[in-house]
Amino acid sequence: METRPSIDDLEIPIVQAPMAGGPSTPELAAAVSRAGALGFVAAGYRTAEALREDLAGVRARTDRPFGVNLFAPSGRPADPDVVRRYRERLAAEARAAGVALGEPRFDDDGYEAKLAVLGEERPAFVSFTFGCPAPDVVAALQRDGCAVWVTVTGPDEARQAVEAGADALVVQGVEAGGHRGAFADREDRTDYGLLALLALVRAQVDVPLVATGGIATGAGVAAVLAAGAAAAALGTAFMRCPEAATSAPHRAALASSRPTGLTRAFTGRLARGIVNRLQAEHGTQAPMAYPEVHHVTAPLRAHGRRSGDGDLVNLWAGEAHELARELPAAELVAELARDAARAAAAAHRRLGG
Numbered sequence: 001m002e003t004r005p006s007i008d009d010l011e012i013p014i015v016q017a018p019m020a021g022g023p024s025t026p027e028l029a030a031a032v033s034r035a036g037a038l039g040f041v042a043a044g045y046r047t048a049e050a051l052r053e054d055l056a057g058v059r060a061r062t063d064r065p066f067g068v069n070l071f072a073p074s075g076r077p078a079d080p081d082v083v084r085r086y087r088e089r090l091a092a093e094a095r096a097a098g099v100a101l102g103e104p105r106f107d108d109d110g111y112e113a114k115l116a117v118l119g120e121e122r123p124a125f126v127s128f129t130f131g132c133p134a135p136d137v138v139a140a141l142q143r144d145g146c147a148v149w150v151t152v153t154g155p156d157e158a159r160q161a162v163e164a165g166a167d168a169l170v171v172q173g174v175e176a177g178g179h180r181g182a183f184a185d186r187e188d189r190t191d192y193g194l195l196a197l198l199a200l201v202r203a204q205v206d207v208p209l210v211a212t213g214g215i216a217t218g219a220g221v222a223a224v225l226a227a228g229a230a231a232a233a234l235g236t237a238f239m240r241c242p243e244a245a246t247s248a249p250h251r252a253a254l255a256s257s258r259p260t261g262l263t264r265a266f267t268g269r270l271a272r273g274i275v276n277r278l279q280a281e282h283g284t285q286a287p288m289a290y291p292e293v294h295h296v297t298a299p300l301r302a303h304g305r306r307s308g309d310g311d312l313v314n315l316w317a318g319e320a321h322e323l324a325r326e327l328p329a330a331e332l333v334a335e336l337a338r339d340a341a342r343a344a345a346a347a348h349r350r351l352g353g
């Protein structure tokens with residue numbers, strides 16, 4: 001039987017975490033994979049055709065392995081009245097910006113069509129977030145030669161993902177920028193910090209773990225490898241790379257030391273972003289209604305990106321964002337790898353090795 005790619009085959013145990021909605025580009029994924037780490041294409045919010053073009057874009061730049069990340073379908077349509085009330089609340093923002101709010105709608109982000117593209121294109125790695133793919137979806141991708149990763153935010157999700165056949169788990173701590181990858185957005189959730197979560201998940205399952213959330217330095221990479229992860233995935237750290245398509249107001253906020261917070265204000269699903277006016281003024285009233293709220297605020301966010309108004313943009317970022325540096329991706333990967341080796345050696349010495 002054909003063996004699937006493994007995290008252990010990576011020259012450098014670093015993954016560029018997928019970042020939909022702008023930052024992720026084929027250029028970024030290719031630069032990271034070319035540097036010996038693993039780049040990721042973010043399929044979220046893209047059409048199936050655009051995804052196919054992204055894959056061609058990576059393959060035109062490198063023949064190294066790379067990954068593709070999909071939103072797994074999860075949740076149910078929200079109560080339309082709850083969404084309507086939040087939309088009314090945002091009406092003044094839209095008037096002031098001179099844009100019309102979007103219409104709420106529920107969809108699955110073109111899941112089946114994107115899976116069909118992956119079945120044809122067969123990237124080395126396919127990861128899922130927001131939910132656990134069905135066992136037959138996992139098995140079909142594996143038959144096509146893809147290694148399947150599932151993002152988890154708690155030990156129960158880890159067990160479920162392994163039962164569904166996942167080859168590896170992306171273990172996402174609460175420090176992470178962007179949406180929580182939880183299988184279901186809920187009020188009664190437990191948000192685990194990365195080191196605690198790695199230990200809890202390792203106690204439940206045997207598959208390789210990719211640690212993600214708040215890792216910004218080589219020492220952070222060394223820390224999660226020492227804690228049992230097979231690789232470290234960094235998102236925010238890559239957002240200021242020239243290859244990323246991060247918007248100007250987002251780049252400016254990343255370079256600041258402004259605090260982050262968890263919010264549903266922009267999309268109706270819990271996500272970590274640098275706190276701005278929209279997040280501060282509307283966050284507590286935002287309903288659990290994804291992707292309806294995402295569609296409602298899309299024109300407002302696009303206006304903010306175009307006009308440079310960072311108070312209207314979802315400034316997704318991990319807790320350590322102020323450490324992100326403006327460096328070409330290949331240089332960043334090389335520095336992280338070198339610093340990780342130094343940090344691991346220093347820890348080894350400290351332990352009497």
Ligand SMILES: Cc1cc2nc3c(=O)[nH]c(=O)nc-3n(C[C@H](O)[C@H](O)[C@H](O)COP(=O)(O)O)c2cc1C
Nearest residue numbers: 017018019020129176177178213214235236316318
């Ligand atoms: C702008 C942005 C977009 C993101 N989009 C996705 C995505 O499409 N799919 C996904 O699995 N995770 C997504 N994430 C989460 C990252 O993959 C990763 O878990 C997170 O960046 C790790 O934390 P860090 O940003 O502190 O490194 C996103 C994160 C950011 C900052």
